[in-house]
Amino acid sequence: MHDEPSSIDTFEERLRERFRARTARSAALYARALGSLPGGDTRTSTFFRPYPLFADRAEGCRLHDVDGNVYLDLLNNFTSLIHGHGHPRITAAIAAQAAKGTVYAAPVEVQLALAEEITRRVPSMQRVRFTNSGTEAVMNALRVARAFTGRSKFLKMEGGYHGSYDPVEISIAPGPDGPVWPAGEPDEVGLSPALSGEVLVAPFNDLETTLGLIERHHEDLAAVIVEPVMGAGGMIPADQRFLDGLRAATAAHRILLILDEIISFRLAPGGAQQLYRVEPDLTTLGKLIGGGLPIGAFGGRADIMELFDPRRSDRMTHAGTFNGSPICMAAGLAALELLTPAEIARINRLGDRLRDGFQAAFTATGVRGRATGQGSLVQTHLVDGEVRNYRDGARAPAWYRRVTHLALLTRGVFSGWRTSFNVSTAMGEAEVDEAIAAFQAVLEELAAHLPE
Ligand SMILES: Cc1ncc(COP(=O)(O)O)c(C=O)c1O
Incomplete structure (x- = not known):
């Protein structure tokens, strides 16, 4: 397990600044939401700090926010959009x-x-x-x-x-x-x-x-x-x-x-x-x-x-x-x-590719973590060792999810705040490889803030 180094705080603050710089309209809508929704929120699982981005529209595997940023959607409303948006x-x-x-x-x-x-x-x-x-x-x-x-x-x-x-x-x-x-x-x-x-x-x-x-x-x-x-x-x-x-x-x-x-x-x-x-x-x-x-x-x-x-x-x-x-x-x-058997098999293979790619990114950057899941369902954990139950995963420091989730957003990848991902039939290998590259870039940046 990694201790919480103080430079993680600095890194997280820098990420929040990066996020704020890209999402001025979301910030304004969030400020308005505070007037009618408690904490500006009506769904606990969609909130994150400093504020959630507001969606404008989506098609296939791409989600557009109100500031014109485009994300690869690997959250798919927490697995409910297996065919992506607007099939x-x-x-x-x-x-x-x-x-x-x-x-x-x-x-x-x-x-x-x-x-x-x-x-x-x-x-x-x-x-x-x-x-x-x-x-x-x-x-x-x-x-x-x-x-x-x-x-x-x-x-x-x-x-x-x-x-x-x-x-x-x-x-x-x-x-x-x-x-x-x-x-x-x-x-x-x-x-x-x-x-x-x-x-x-x-x-x-x-x-x-x-x-x-x-x-x-x-x-x-x-x-x-x-x-x-x-x-x-x-x-x-x-x-x-x-x-x-x-x-x-x-x-x-x-x-x-x-x-x-x-x-x-x-x-x-x-x-x-x-x-x-x-x-x-x-x-x-x-x-x-x-x-x-x-x-x-x-x-x-x-x-x-x-x-x-x-x-x-x-x-x-x-x-x-x-x-x-x-x-x-x-x-x-x-x-x-x-959702034919062939499509299920295809997205399961894509999920395997994503999981293997994330695991390889951990290895390549020297950050000790695990990619878990099965088929088209994937998650990452900052733990050194097997993750076979909830407690194994809960040993990871809380900042890992916050930092990784936000860093991925600023690199155009929309994932679950638990660093969970799911593949839709709107994706192919190119999109999976795009996500792996973004994750590896996030880990490289993160590694620079971890102790030797
Ligand atoms: C395994 C499982 N059961 C039940 C639920 C609850 O479903 P809903 O959010 O549609 O009420 C969820 C939602 O995430 C879930 O993941």
């Missing part, structure tokens, strides 16, 4: 549906078409329901797990981000010295203190510890929720053995296994569960299945999902003014039709 077929699908009406309070055929496309791709999702966000998909999956099992507790992984539903806002980012398993740490103020008794936290990729917790608490556990590739927690793939072990232990104790594939679905036509050959009881989807519009979906075993059948006297409610909104269904269907 003509998706835009046409949105326009055609908008012309027919946006929402009716009546089901539409395009909703059925998207449900059929999902259930065809993901055989474990025998039945599916649509929501407006991934958060709601997770909320309903957890709720139906309680109803189906008659148990109340959940087990999640430390560092696992599953949206902003209270029971999963535990131990998302507790730092490298989190509480002793299975205790969790609320990630937000305003959560009920009772939650800590309902949610158990386990270390990702540590099968023995996690199985021990399941053995001890199985009588109370309704579900285990896990991402096959931990996204916000560091783009860290699960070991095959870990997911196999979780599947076997949950099945043995009639605990539902929920795979949150809101990020990892992109890795194979049937999601990461196809790659791992793991069949969960329930799956949550979101982001890319909306073709750039708001969406979420949850589904799984028919005998579980049938609890939502409105013809039952004891049916579970799943209301929502915009559930299955036709315009989102149309955009999502177009996006999935474009």
Whole structure:
């Protein structure tokens, strides 16, 4: 681990000056935003210091800000734009549906078409329901797990981000010295203190510890929720053995296994569960299945999902003014039709090239870091050693993300503030190599500010 050298502060200040010099209109809009939005912000994950840039427009893999700067978009609204911006077929699908009406309070055929496309791709999702966000998909999956099992507790992984539903806002980012398993740490103020008794936290990729917790608490556990590739927690793939072990232990104790594939679905036509050959009881989807519009979906075993059948006297409610909104269904269907096995394989190869290129840049500059991820999902960590779980990544100094993210922006690369990246089908090798060159230039500059 690198200590925080004082010259990093100087470097960061210089980067902020460089950013300010390029973004005068964004600065003015941000100053105006402070008058109506707390901190000028309405989405926690898009804020960074000194202020976020304001977007003007985007096409393909290029994003234009209001000051006329153009960026290679490797964030893609946190993986939801798998085809980049403004794909003509998706835009046409949105326009055609908008012309027919946006929402009716009546089901539409395009909703059925998207449900059929999902259930065809993901055989474990025998039945599916649509929501407006991934958060709601997770909320309903957890709720139906309680109803189906008659148990109340959940087990999640430390560092696992599953949206902003209270029971999963535990131990998302507790730092490298989190509480002793299975205790969790609320990630937000305003959560009920009772939650800590309902949610158990386990270390990702540590099968023995996690199985021990399941053995001890199985009588109370309704579900285990896990991402096959931990996204916000560091783009860290699960070991095959870990997911196999979780599947076997949950099945043995009639605990539902929920795979949150809101990020990892992109890795194979049937999601990461196809790659791992793991069949969960329930799956949550979101982001890319909306073709750039708001969406979420949850589904799984028919005998579980049938609890939502409105013809039952004891049916579970799943209301929502915009559930299955036709315009989102149309955009999502177009996006999935474009997402062929060949395109998935191609962007996975591009992601491998990006990850290898970033790792080579660490080596070439002597900065000790790791590039993690799988297929088209990539992240960098300033840690010397393997990154197999959240704590491994959390050992990196906090300034690394801030500095690298800002330095990349000033070099025309738009990435996640965690230094996370994802490849869209709007990209080819030239764009990937452009990103690698920018990252290497950032590391060269950074290396000059690190101790020998
Ligand atoms: C794995 C995972 N689950 C759930 C969510 C929540 O989705 P949404 O932001 O659409 O509510 C996210 C969002 O980043 C996510 O990455």
